[in-house]
Amino acid sequence: MWSSPGRKVVTSWIVLSVIATPIVAFVLGPHLPPGNGSAQASEQVLANTWMTAIVTPVICLLLVFFVYVLTQFRHTGGELVDGPPLRDDAQVRVWWTALTSLTVLFLAGFGTFELLQNGSGGGQGPDPIAIPGGPKIPVQVIAQQWQFTYRYPTYGGLETPQLVLPANTDIELHVTSLDAIHSFWAYELGVKADANPGIDNVAFVKTRGPRVFHVRCAELCGLWHGYMFNEGRVVPMAQFTAWIESQQRDFAPILKYLPKYAKVYFPDPQRRAG
Numbered sequence: 001m002w003s004s005p006g007r008k009v010v011t012s013w014i015v016l017s018v019i020a021t022p023i024v025a026f027v028l029g030p031h032l033p034p035g036n037g038s039a040q041a042s043e044q045v046l047a048n049t050w051m052t053a054i055v056t057p058v059i060c061l062l063l064v065f066f067v068y069v070l071t072q073f074r075h076t077g078g079e080l081v082d083g084p085p086l087r088d089d090a091q092v093r094v095w096w097t098a099l100t101s102l103t104v105l106f107l108a109g110f111g112t113f114e115l116l117q118n119g120s121g122g123g124q125g126p127d128p129i130a131i132p133g134g135p136k137i138p139v140q141v142i143a144q145q146w147q148f149t150y151r152y153p154t155y156g157g158l159e160t161p162q163l164v165l166p167a168n169t170d171i172e173l174h175v176t177s178l179d180a181i182h183s184f185w186a187y188e189l190g191v192k193a194d195a196n197p198g199i200d201n202v203a204f205v206k207t208r209g210p211r212v213f214h215v216r217c218a219e220l221c222g223l224w225h226g227y228m229f230n231e232g233r234v235v236p237m238a239q240f241t242a243w244i245e246s247q248q249r250d251f252a253p254i255l256k257y258l259p260k261y262a263k264v265y266f267p268d269p270q271r272r273a274g
């Protein structure tokens with residue numbers, strides 16, 4: 001068995017971990033980002049909670065060992081000599097390999113399971129693997145230097161600078177770009193998807209109750225990247241329908257100048273933004 005200093009380190013580690021891990025999991029966990037603004041955001045909070053809880057004993061071990069080394073291995077005068085050489089320890093080797101392998105395999109399995117549920121809010125490319133069942137409202141996100149616009153193909157291809165979504169509804173986001181590489185990040189909804197020209201990047205989100213959320217470009221995309229943000233709203237279905245009708249009325253005069261709704265667009269390269 002381990003020597004008494006070794007046992008002291010392991011005992012302190014276990015005691016500290018048993019105290020700290022539930023605090024991290026149950027007190028800190030529910031406050032981790034990005035909150036519960038959508039089903040996918042809640043899954044991300046759950047994943048963040050698991051990862052933070054699992055890393056807690058690892059940090060505890062580092063702290064205990066750090067304190068042990070600082071207090072025990074002190075030079076207290078006299079001639080400075082090296083300690084006795086440490087050789088192999090079969091028990092430490094077996095435990096070390098088993099615990100780290102289990103941790104990594106568990107997290108890999110957990111992450112894969114979560115991703116396969118419904119994509120967990122990430123862009124899945126043009127051919128998504130994880131598609132939630134049931135009806136979905138498609139919304140296209142078009143990024144360009146330096147703003148986002150949104151098209152609603154099931155509402156006559158309406159294009160608007162506002163992102164409004166109905167509450168408690170599955171949304172199928174089609175993210176693309178007209179020029180540089182951007183990234184559509186709807187923080188409170190737990191959605192982040194690359195916006196690349198010529199690519200239809202699909203991400204899914206199931207909204208919850210009415211709320212405001214923030215949209216930011218999360219990819220350095222040129223001079224005014226820092227100003228490429230706006231606010232979106234999740235509203236009750238009746239309000240959403242009324243909003244869509246008002247937008248259709250407002251943008252009807254320019255709809256005929258827009259290209260027909262498509263998965264990607266290739267604007268005339270002579271036409272420069274700005």
Ligand SMILES: [Cu+2]
Pocket residue numbers: 143144146181182183217218219220221225228
């Ligand atoms: Cu951008």
